[in-house]
Amino acid sequence: MPELGRALRQTRWEWVLASVLLAPAGLWARAVRWRYLFPPRSNPPALVPAVMIGYMANNVLPLRAGEVVRVYVVARRWGQGFWTTLATLVVERVLDSLAIVLILALMIPFITVPGIFQWAALVLFAIDLAGIAILVALATAPRRARRLVERLTRRWPRLQERSLGILGTFVLGLDGIRTPAHIAPLVLWTVIVWTIPALAGWTALKALDLHLPFLAGWTVLAFVGLGVSIPSAPGYVGVFHAAAALAVGIFGVAQPAAVGFALIFHAAQYIPVTLVGWLYLLREHLSLGEATQTGLSQPADRG
Numbered sequence: 001m002p003e004l005g006r007a008l009r010q011t012r013w014e015w016v017l018a019s020v021l022l023a024p025a026g027l028w029a030r031a032v033r034w035r036y037l038f039p040p041r042s043n044p045p046a047l048v049p050a051v052m053i054g055y056m057a058n059n060v061l062p063l064r065a066g067e068v069v070r071v072y073v074v075a076r077r078w079g080q081g082f083w084t085t086l087a088t089l090v091v092e093r094v095l096d097s098l099a100i101v102l103i104l105a106l107m108i109p110f111i112t113v114p115g116i117f118q119w120a121a122l123v124l125f126a127i128d129l130a131g132i133a134i135l136v137a138l139a140t141a142p143r144r145a146r147r148l149v150e151r152l153t154r155r156w157p158r159l160q161e162r163s164l165g166i167l168g169t170f171v172l173g174l175d176g177i178r179t180p181a182h183i184a185p186l187v188l189w190t191v192i193v194w195t196i197p198a199l200a201g202w203t204a205l206k207a208l209d210l211h212l213p214f215l216a217g218w219t220v221l222a223f224v225g226l227g228v229s230i231p232s233a234p235g236y237v238g239v240f241h242a243a244a245a246l247a248v249g250i251f252g253v254a255q256p257a258a259v260g261f262a263l264i265f266h267a268a269q270y271i272p273v274t275l276v277g278w279l280y281l282l283r284e285h286l287s288l289g290e291a292t293q294t295g296l297s298q299p300a301d302r303g
Helices: 002-009 011-034 047-060 064-075 082-107 113-141 144-150 157-172 180-207 216-225 239-249 256-284 288-296
Strands: none
Touching: 002 256, 011 047, 011 157, 011 256, 047 064, 047 256, 047 288, 064 082, 064 113, 064 288, 082 113, 082 180, 113 144, 113 157, 113 180, 113 216, 144 157, 144 288, 180 216, 180 256, 239 256, 239 288
């Protein structure tokens, strides 16, 4: 449409560059925060490469397969293993889901949140509560969890041995969140982790000469975060664009400009993350096929 083409032609590329640079910066912050989810003094290697590669894989593989890739990249170089690393990722997902719900709740007094996003936030919050309950039970009563697994698998000795091995190494991955010294850094880095993409969204708005308050960046972040919280197409194509366009539409942005913003913002996040991730993948001497298939078939005795 002519209006969309006109909006894109007027793009201010210096602001696009700022949004582009913020994309890998946000992933670096995630890697720093991730370290505090591991057991104290564990010093897991390759967190930055793992995050970069994992998010790149999410951009090119369906169903958020990059999460498995991310865990595998760390586990292959860390003696504690796959399931311990996976536990830290589960905790991270819960923290991020809670952050999205909190951001949306704080914005309700200032903007009109569409009903579908309110319901999505409530569903996500309910899932978070269930996840928290399970994680707390595993962290505080691992022996009860072990006895439950033993009862459920007593007829299948090989399955029981594998399940107990997975449970033991998984519970070890919850030590980070149980460590008091980790709480303050986790809170601080969670704020940083979510502020950076909000800033990236705001700079993308500036790129299209849309003079909106910084609240618009947070709105884009919350809507897109809810939209991509479920497995979707590689790179969240479609879902990302619809959520971003709807977010800025709340602030009175016309549809052509809103769509142009969504295209620019998605590209500013997609392209640098994919390129940086591929560079780290080459440096790690890995292929996505190897990381995905090997990660999905991890035996219990490898952690």
